Amino acid sequence: MKKFWGAALGALMVSGALQAGEVKIGFVSTLSTGGAVIGNDIKKAVDLAMEHIGGKMGDLDVNLMYSDDGFKPETGKQVTDKLVKQDGVDFVAGYIWSHVLLASRKSALDNGKFLISTNAGPGPVAGKLCNKNFFTTSWQNDQGPEAMGEVLNQKGVKSLYIIAPNYAAGKGMVAGVKRTFKGEVLGTDMTKWPTQLDFSAELAKAKASGAEGLFVFYPGKAGGAFMKQYQQSGLKSSLPLYTAFTIDALSLPKFQAAGFTDVIGSQFTGHWDPNLDNAQNKRFVADFKAKYGSYPSPYAAQSYDSIFLIKSAVEAVNGNLEDKDGIRAALEAVNYPSVRGKYTLNTNHIPMQPWYLREVVVGDDGVWTTKIVKTIHEGRADNYAKDCKM
Amino acid sequence: MDYTLLIVQMLNGLQLGLLLFLVASGLTLVFGILDFVNLAHGSIYMVGAFICASLTLWLGNFLLAVVIALPLTGAVGYAIEVLVARRLYDKDHLDHVLGTFGLILVLDTLAHMIWGPAGITVPLPAWLDGQVEIFDGAVIPTFRLLIIAVGLAVAGGLFWLVNYTKLGMLIRAGASNRTMVAALGVDIQTLFALVFALGAMLAGLAGMLIAPITTASIGMGGQIIITAFVVIIIGGIGSMKGAFIAALLVGVIDTMGRSFLDSGFALFMSRDAAETAAPAVSAMMIYILMAAILAFKPQGLFPPKVR
Numbered sequence: 001m002k003k004f005w006g007a008a009l010g011a012l013m014v015s016g017a018l019q020a021g022e023v024k025i026g027f028v029s030t031l032s033t034g035g036a037v038i039g040n041d042i043k044k045a046v047d048l049a050m051e052h053i054g055g056k057m058g059d060l061d062v063n064l065m066y067s068d069d070g071f072k073p074e075t076g077k078q079v080t081d082k083l084v085k086q087d088g089v090d091f092v093a094g095y096i097w098s099h100v101l102l103a104s105r106k107s108a109l110d111n112g113k114f115l116i117s118t119n120a121g122p123g124p125v126a127g128k129l130c131n132k133n134f135f136t137t138s139w140q141n142d143q144g145p146e147a148m149g150e151v152l153n154q155k156g157v158k159s160l161y162i163i164a165p166n167y168a169a170g171k172g173m174v175a176g177v178k179r180t181f182k183g184e185v186l187g188t189d190m191t192k193w194p195t196q197l198d199f200s201a202e203l204a205k206a207k208a209s210g211a212e213g214l215f216v217f218y219p220g221k222a223g224g225a226f227m228k229q230y231q232q233s234g235l236k237s238s239l240p241l242y243t244a245f246t247i248d249a250l251s252l253p254k255f256q257a258a259g260f261t262d263v264i265g266s267q268f269t270g271h272w273d274p275n276l277d278n279a280q281n282k283r284f285v286a287d288f289k290a291k292y293g294s295y296p297s298p299y300a301a302q303s304y305d306s307i308f309l310i311k312s313a314v315e316a317v318n319g320n321l322e323d324k325d326g327i328r329a330a331l332e333a334v335n336y337p338s339v340r341g342k343y344t345l346n347t348n349h350i351p352m353q354p355w356y357l358r359e360v361v362v363g364d365d366g367v368w369t370t371k372i373v374k375t376i377h378e379g380r381a382d383n384y385a386k387d388c389k390m
Numbered sequence: 391m392d393y394t395l396l397i398v399q400m401l402n403g404l405q406l407g408l409l410l411f412l413v414a415s416g417l418t419l420v421f422g423i424l425d426f427v428n429l430a431h432g433s434i435y436m437v438g439a440f441i442c443a444s445l446t447l448w449l450g451n452f453l454l455a456v457v458i459a460l461p462l463t464g465a466v467g468y469a470i471e472v473l474v475a476r477r478l479y480d481k482d483h484l485d486h487v488l489g490t491f492g493l494i495l496v497l498d499t500l501a502h503m504i505w506g507p508a509g510i511t512v513p514l515p516a517w518l519d520g521q522v523e524i525f526d527g528a529v530i531p532t533f534r535l536l537i538i539a540v541g542l543a544v545a546g547g548l549f550w551l552v553n554y555t556k557l558g559m560l561i562r563a564g565a566s567n568r569t570m571v572a573a574l575g576v577d578i579q580t581l582f583a584l585v586f587a588l589g590a591m592l593a594g595l596a597g598m599l600i601a602p603i604t605t606a607s608i609g610m611g612g613q614i615i616i617t618a619f620v621v622i623i624i625g626g627i628g629s630m631k632g633a634f635i636a637a638l639l640v641g642v643i644d645t646m647g648r649s650f651l652d653s654g655f656a657l658f659m660s661r662d663a664a665e666t667a668a669p670a671v672s673a674m675m676i677y678i679l680m681a682a683i684l685a686f687k688p689q690g691l692f693p694p695k696v697r
Binding site for chain 2 (some may be wrong): 032033034036037039040166187188189190191192195197198200201202204205207208221224225228229231232233234250253254255257258259260
C-alpha cells in the first residue's frame with residue numbers, strides 16, 4: 001500500500017509531463033541580440049504553423065514553449081536543460097547556430113528527448129555524434145557550399161578566395177566548398193564571430209590575391225554588412241561574389257529600403273525557395289506574406305516544416321508519446337507535407353534533398369525576392385554519414 | 391611583399407583606429423574626469439547610429455542626418471547623465487558597472503522596441519559610395535577616406551578644445567583634481583553634464599560613421615566598448631593624447647594581424663595550419679599588446695600627471 005501511495009505521489013509530481021491530451025514542444029531560438037533578426041522570422045513561421053494545424057496534433061493540444069538562447073552556447077544549454085528537466089517537454093526543436101546546438105544537444109538527447117534542429121547542422125551531429133533521436137528539417141552545413149563549389153566548376157571559375165566566420169558553421173561551409181570546387185583556393189580568412197562586422201582588411205587581401213571569385217558565408221546581420229562593404233569596395237566586376245546563407249528574405253527588404261540595386265542578380269545556393277511549386281509551400285508563402293507583409297526566409301521555412309514533422313510523428317503513434325520507437329520510425333519516414341516537396345533521410349537522419357542555384361530578382365509585386373535558376377544536386381548524401389554509427 | 395596591399399591595409403588600420411578614437415575619447419573623458427565607469431558608452435554609439443539611420447531614410451540625405459543626429463545624441467547623453475549617471479558618481483566603481491550594465495540592457499531593449507531586431511542599412515549618396523584610386527592599384531572606398539578625414543578633424547578639434555579653451559582648462563583641471571576645481575567655485579555639476587554630453591556626441595558620431603558600413607544594429611555597442619576600454623587603458627585613463635595614439639596603435643595592429651599573420655605563420659608551418667592558427671592569434675593581438683604595455687607602464691602610455 002505504501003508503494004502505491006509513493007507511486008501515486010510520484011505520478012502527481014510528474015503530472016506536468018503525463019497530463020493527458022498535451023504534447024509539449026520546447027523551441028529554442030535567438031529572440032534577443034542581433035541574432036533575433038533570424039529568431040523573429042522563425043517565431044513568425046512557427047506561430048503560423050500552429051495556426052495552420054489549429055494548435056492540435058491528432059487529439060492532443062500542443063503546448064509550445066519558446067526559449068531564447070541569446071546567441072550564446074552556454075545560455076542555449078541552460079534553457080535546453082530547463083525545458084527538458086523542469087518543463088518536461090516531449091520534443092526540443094529550433095537552434096539556429098551550430099555552436100549553440102553543439103553545446104545543447106546532450107541536454108536533450110541524454111534524457112531521451114527527440115531533438116529536431118531547424119537550421120544548425122554542424123559536421124559532428126551528422127557523423128561521430130549522430131544520435132537515433134536527433135533529426136533535422138534543414139541540412140548538414142557543408143551541403144550548401146558543396147553545391148556552390150559545383151556551380152563554380154560549371155561556370156569555369158579557376159581560382160577562389162574564401163572569407164567566413166571562425167565558428168563551427170563557418171568551418172563547415174569552408175570545408176564544403178573546398179570539397180567540390182576543382183580549381184585552386186588562393187586564400188582563406190576566418191573572421192572573429194560574431195563580433196567582427198568590418199571586413200576591410202579581408203576584402204583588400206581577397207583583391208590582392210587575384211582570385212577569379214570570392215566565396216563568403218555570413219548569416220544574419222553580418223551578411224548585410226558584408227554585402228554593403230563588398231559593394232563599397234567596387235569589386236563587383238573584378239572579383240565576382242558567390243555566397244551561401246548570406247542573402248535572404250531578411251536582408252533583401254533592408255537592401256531594397258536602402259536602394260542597394262547591386263544585389264539584384266546575385267546567385268547563391270539553397271534547398272528551398274519561396275517560388276517552389278507545391279501546395280504546402282504556396283499556402284505557407286501566401287499566408288506568411290498576408291500575415292506579416294514580407295517573404296519568409298529559409299530559416300522560417302525549415303521551422304514551419306518542423307511543426308508538421310512533429311505532427312506527423314505524434315499522429316502516427318495515435319498520441320501515445322511513450323511510444324518512442326513508434327515516434328522515431330515516423331520521424332524517419334518523413335511522411336509530412338514539406339514546403340520543399342518530397343525528400344528522404346540518410347542513415348544519419350540528414351535529409352537527402354535537391355539543392356538549387358537561386359538568384360535575387362524583383363518579384364511581380366515589386367518586392368525583391370529570389371527564384372530558382374536550376375537544380376545543382378539531386379539528393380546528394382552529406383560527407384559525414386560514413387562516420388555515423390547509430 | 392606587396393606594397394600596394396600594405397598601404398591599403400595601413401589606411402584600413404588608420405580608419406579603424408580613428409573610429410576607435412571617437413569612442414575612446416568620450417570614454418576616457420568620462421572615466422578620467424568624472425571617475426565614472428560607463429559601460430553604456432557603447433550603447434550611446436548604437437543610439438547615435440540608429441537615430442542617424444532613421445533620419446537618413448526619412449530625409450534621404452546622409453550628411454544632413456548626421457548634422458541633426460549629433461545634437462540629438464548629445465541630448466540623449468545629457469539625459470542619461472541627469473537621470474542615471476549623476477546618482478552614481480559618489481558610489482564605487484562596482485556600482486557604476488552594475489548601473490551602466492543595466493543601462494545597456496535597457497537601451498538595447500528600447501532600440502529593439504523602437505527599431506525592431508532587423509537593424510537598418512544606411513544608404514550613402516553616390517559620391518560617397520564609390521572608390522578612390524590613391525595610386526596605381528591602391529583602391530579604397532571613398533567613405534572610408536571620409537571617416538579618416540572626419541576622425542583627424544575631430545582629433546584636431548578636441549586637441550584645440552582641451553588645450554586652448556577655458557572649458558578645456560577646466561577639463562584638464564578636473565582630470566587632475568576635481569575636488570580642487572569644485573573648491574575654486576566652478577559649477578562642477580554642469581561641467582560634468584557637458585563632458586558627458588560631449589562624450590555621447592563623439593560616440594554617436596562613431597556610430598553614425600560606421601552604420602553605412604556595417605548597418606545599425608542592436609548589440610553593436612557591446613562589440614566596440616571592450617576594444618575602447620583596451621584603448622584607454624593602453625593610452626592612460628583620462629589622457630586624450632593617450633587615447634589618440636593607443637587607438638591608432640590598436641587599429642593598425644588589429645588590421646595588420648588580420649592581414650599578414652597567416653602569411654607570416656605560413657613561413658614556418660603548413661598553409662592549412664597557418665590559416666587555422668592566424669585568426670585565433672590575431673583576435674588576441676590587441677590584448678597581448680595591452681598586457682605588454684602594462685607590464686612596462688602600469689599606468690598606460692600617457693597617464694595624466696596628477697592622479
